[in-house]
Amino acid sequence: MSFIELHLGSYVISHGYDKNNKEIMTHVIAEKFGKKLIATSRIKSLSEKYILTDYVDGRWIYWEYQEDFEMVKKLLESVS
Numbered sequence: 405m406s407f408i409e410l411h412l413g414s415y416v417i418s419h420g421y422d423k424n425n426k427e428i429m430t431h432v433i434a435e436k437f438g439k440k441l442i443a444t445s446r447i448k449s450l451s452e453k454y455i456l457t458d459y460v461d462g463r464w465i466y467w468e469y470q471e472d473f474e475m476v477k478k479l480l481e482s483v484s
Contacts, residue, residue: 411470
């Protein structure tokens with residue numbers, strides 16, 4: 405299993421959808437960024453601000469990361 409190390413901060417958890425098809429979200433604000441190892445198999449997408457991963461029980465989590473987009477992209481390319 406491959407991992408990458410990133411500095412992650414605030415995040416948003418997507419719990420799914422309600423009966424009106426509205427997404428149910430929980431926003432968590434972090435005081436600072438902290439190091440975390442992420443299994444590359446959990447990563448679904450990367451934007452300039454967030455890395456999207458799967459989470460427990462079918463949820464999704466959008467992590468805010470501190471590193472530069474191009475650097476993270478190169479990290480992912482190097483482990484694939």
